[in-house]
Amino acid sequence: MSEVDVRGFRAESLDHRNQRNQRLFQLMFGLMTVVLIVPVVIIISLLVVRGGPALSWEFFTAYPAANMTAGGIFPALVGTLWLVAVALAVSLPLGVAAAIYLSEYAPDNLLTRLINLAIINLAGVPSIVHALFGLGAFVLFFEFGTSILAASLTLAIMTLPVVIVSTRETLQAVPQSFRVACWSLGATRWQTIRKVVLPNSLSGILTGIILEVSRTVGETAPIMFTGAVFFLPFLPQGVMDQTMAMSLHLYNVATQVTGVPESLPYGVALSLIGMVILLNSVSIAFRIHLRRIKKW
Amino acid sequence: MADQPSRNRLEDKLDAAWVWDRVAKYAIFLGGISAIVFVLAIFLFIAREGLGFALFDLDVGYFFSSPNWRPTAEPEPQFGALALIAGTASVTGLAMLVAVPFALGSAIYIGEFATGKTRETLKVLVELLAATPSVVWGFIGLTILNPLIIEVFDVPVGLTVLNAGVILGLMAAPIMATIAEDALKAVPDTYREAAEAMGATRWQVIRQVVLPSAKNGLVAAVLLGVGRGFGETMAVLMASGHSVNLPTSPFDSVRALTATIASELGETAQGSDHYRVLFTLGILLFLVTFVINLLADVLVRRGDKKQA
Numbered sequence: 187m188s189e190v191d192v193r194g195f196r197a198e199s200l201d202h203r204n205q206r207n208q209r210l211f212q213l214m215f216g217l218m219t220v221v222l223i224v225p226v227v228i229i230i231s232l233l234v235v236r237g238g239p240a241l242s243w244e245f246f247t248a249y250p251a252a253n254m255t256a257g258g259i260f261p262a263l264v265g266t267l268w269l270v271a272v273a274l275a276v277s278l279p280l281g282v283a284a285a286i287y288l289s290e291y292a293p294d295n296l297l298t299r300l301i302n303l304a305i306i307n308l309a310g311v312p313s314i315v316h317a318l319f320g321l322g323a324f325v326l327f328f329e330f331g332t333s334i335l336a337a338s339l340t341l342a343i344m345t346l347p348v349v350i351v352s353t354r355e356t357l358q359a360v361p362q363s364f365r366v367a368c369w370s371l372g373a374t375r376w377q378t379i380r381k382v383v384l385p386n387s388l389s390g391i392l393t394g395i396i397l398e399v400s401r402t403v404g405e406t407a408p409i410m411f412t413g414a415v416f417f418l419p420f421l422p423q424g425v426m427d428q429t430m431a432m433s434l435h436l437y438n439v440a441t442q443v444t445g446v447p448e449s450l451p452y453g454v455a456l457s458l459i460g461m462v463i464l465l466n467s468v469s470i471a472f473r474i475h476l477r478r479i480k481k482w
Numbered sequence: 483m484a485d486q487p488s489r490n491r492l493e494d495k496l497d498a499a500w501v502w503d504r505v506a507k508y509a510i511f512l513g514g515i516s517a518i519v520f521v522l523a524i525f526l527f528i529a530r531e532g533l534g535f536a537l538f539d540l541d542v543g544y545f546f547s548s549p550n551w552r553p554t555a556e557p558e559p560q561f562g563a564l565a566l567i568a569g570t571a572s573v574t575g576l577a578m579l580v581a582v583p584f585a586l587g588s589a590i591y592i593g594e595f596a597t598g599k600t601r602e603t604l605k606v607l608v609e610l611l612a613a614t615p616s617v618v619w620g621f622i623g624l625t626i627l628n629p630l631i632i633e634v635f636d637v638p639v640g641l642t643v644l645n646a647g648v649i650l651g652l653m654a655a656p657i658m659a660t661i662a663e664d665a666l667k668a669v670p671d672t673y674r675e676a677a678e679a680m681g682a683t684r685w686q687v688i689r690q691v692v693l694p695s696a697k698n699g700l701v702a703a704v705l706l707g708v709g710r711g712f713g714e715t716m717a718v719l720m721a722s723g724h725s726v727n728l729p730t731s732p733f734d735s736v737r738a739l740t741a742t743i744a745s746e747l748g749e750t751a752q753g754s755d756h757y758r759v760l761f762t763l764g765i766l767l768f769l770v771t772f773v774i775n776l777l778a779d780v781l782v783r784r785g786d787k788k789q790a
Contacts, residue, residue: 208683212595218587219596222655223607226614229622283513291510303779304517310706310775311524311768312713313616314740318747318764322527326752343520350517374503397613404615407715407740411747433617440621441720455621459614466613470606 233456240453250417254443259454264421265334265429269409270402272338272425273345277398280342281349282391288350289357290379309347313407316344320412335425337413344408345398352394356387389476393469400465404458406433416442432458525768532761539755540762551726551737553746553756561759563766565726569643569736572729573718574711576647581655581711582704588655589662589703594688605663612656616716623649623721637733641723644732649721650711658707665699665785666692698785702778709774713767715740739763 248258284301292298320340330336360383368378384391414431416438422429436458439451536542540561548562592604623645631640669692677687693700715738723735724745743760750757 204683204686208685211685211688212591215587215591215595218584219591219604222584222588222652222659223604223611225652226607226611229626232626233622280513280516283510284516287510287514291507292514297515301514301517303776304521306775306779307521307772308517308524310709310713310771311521312715312740312771314715314743315524315528315713315764315768315771318528318531318743318761319524321747322531322761323523327527343524346517346520374499376503376506377499379506400613404613404617406615406617407744410744433615436617436621437716437720440624451621451625455618459618462613462615462618463610466610470609474602 230459233452233459236449237452237454237456240449241456245453246457249419253445254417254439255446255450259432259435259457261418261421262430262432262435262454263457265414265418266403266432268334268422268425268429269338269341269413269431270399272334273341273402274395274399276339277342277346277349278395281346281398282353284346284350285353285357286379286383289354290375290383305347305350308343311344313344313405316340316408317411319343320408325412331426332411332413332415332428333426334413334422334429337409337429337431338425340408340412341402341405344405345401348398348401349394352397353387353391356390356394357383359390360386389472393472393476396465396469396472400462400469403461403465404433406431406437409434432461528761528764528768532758532763532765535755535758536762536765540759545762549726549728551742553759559755561755563739563763565728566737566739566742566763568728569722569726570712570718570738570740572643572732572736573646573650573722573738574708576643576732577650577654577711578704578708580648580651581658581707584651585655585658585703585707586662586700589659589666589700590688590693592659593663593666594692595684608656608659611652612660614653616653616714617720619649619653620717620720623717627721635733639723639733639735641721642733642735643722643729646718646722646736646738647732649717650714653714653717654707654711657710658703661703661706662696662700665696665703665782668699668786669695696785698781702781702785705774705778705781709771709778712774713740713771715744719744739767 245258246263247260249260251257284305288298288301292301317340320336324330324336324339325332328336330339364382364386365378368382369375373381409431413428414434415428416430416434418428418430432454436451436454439446439454545561545563546567547564548560549565549568550560550562551565552560588604588608592601592608596604624641627645627648628640631637631642631645635644673691673695674687677691678684682690718738719741722738722741724737724741725735726737727734729736743763746756747760750760
């Protein structure tokens with residue numbers, strides 16, 4: 187700014203230029219943000235307009251009929267619930283344990299660095315590679331066959347980073363003074379975690395779980411070869427059964443079946459994205475609520 | 483002597499607490515290293531099916547130089563992956579051209595310009611964008627973008643590099659934007675305040691202070707976006723046209739590495755050459771994304787060190 191002082195008469199024009207640039211760039215970046223978001227709003231409205239008519243009570247409670255060209259999505263819906271439930275039963279304890287380790291125990295050493303790197307990689311490995319792994323490991327090596335168990339284990343490993351990262355953040359947000367107070371009363375590290383750290387971060391962990399569920403609902407590639415199938419005329423009875431799933435069902439009615447009335451795949455797509463948006467909105471609303479009632 | 487037994491009980495209780503403490507410590511440690519175990523297991527299991535083929539049966543030179551992907555041809559199947567690699571590269575490249583400017587632009591807007599309610603709303607919208615499942619994106623490419631491209635550019639086929647690139651760009655942008663915004667947030671406010679105290683406008687602060695200090699994190703965000711695009715399966719499978727082809731223009735149909743595995747694995751016999759070559763493609767995908775993630779991690783770490 188020294189040149190402004192020296193040539194005082196130019197200061198005004200320089201200031202003007204800076205201000206103009208400032209407004210220009212703010213506008214430009216604002217527009218970029220809008221351009222990023224607008225197509226999606228348009229697309230979702232299109233899905234609603236074209237898929238809306240297909241949705242009915244029957245659509246959600248009937249089996250597909252006439253070679254998948256009619257009927258509803260009931261078995262796919264139930265199958266997705268199975269997959270999510272079993273995947274969650276595996277990834278939740280593992281993910282929370284990993285997060286507790288990283289937040290409460292891990293020293294700043296090479297192992298911790300490796301764990302963090304592994305988490306990033308687990309999230310970054312392509313979903314189809316997870317599918318190959320699930321096929322090679324769970325379906326063939328452990329001989330679970332194509333089953334809910336194999337598919338859910340694949341999904342659980344794939345979405346593990348979501349649980350770990352969100353839980354770790356929540357645990358780390360618990361003030362250190364809470365722990366110190368508890369330790370000074372003679373509590374062990376585990377007692378402190380169980381009685382103080384976890385209860386204070388329960389709702390944050392729940393937010394992470396909802397996010398993970400929403401990820402699991404939408405995944406397609408990892409379940410294609412590990413447990414989800416094109417069509418089943420009955421519901422799965424246990425974890426060793428195969429199942430239909432919403433995401434794979436959308437892929438099938440959109441690409442594998444001919445003669446499908448236009449509204450049917452739109453209806454499936456709308457139901458799927460509706461589930462995901464609903465789950466995410468709940469998670470977001472929960473997070474905002476938590477921030478508001480936070481005591482520290 | 484009267485209170486002796488109760489003191490014993492107290493000691494027992496304490497002992498139990500410390501035993502549990504130890505048990506919990508080991509159990510949690512096992513959970514802690516699970517991520518490492520899984521990454522190793524993923525590599526081991528895909529290597530178990532595909533590495534032997536890659537090392538002993540596959541003509542690696544042909545694999546990387548020939549566009550002839552005819553895995554079921556008789557009598558001599560051809561395993562040339564060049565067209566698949568070109569397919570993945572062209573779609574990912576176009577996606578990055580679309581996504582990087584908008585992702586970084588919106589990260590800067592959300593992180594540096596927007597305030598209060600606007601900022602919160604935009605963040606939520608970007609988050610919802612990032613949460614849309616890839617199969618839904620593929621469906622959008624198939625049913626909405628496809629006819630649009632045919633009509634606007636007057637071409638016979640709309641399932642092309644352009645279609646898959648745009649879809650992938652829309653998918654990768656919110657993820658990059660989120661990571662980039664984190665990188666901007668990591669720049670200490672004192673830097674901004676110091677610059678503002680010297681009379682800099684908001685834009686001058688961003689360009690001359692915030693962006694240079696967040697450079698590594700921003701590059702890492704772009705890298706992770708590339709990795710994401712590279713590994714995306716369903717959307718590319720549905721929107722790219724899925725024909726083995728060395729693309730010469732954005733209006734050519736292509737086939738990606740990931741999509742090839744997804745569409746062919748179901749039809750192969752376990753243990754056949756075709757089956758094993760698909761796992762070899764998997765190894766290639768794993769290694770490339772591993773290197774990309776490693777690079778991103780190193781960059782972020784270096785950035786952190788500089789700031790500390």
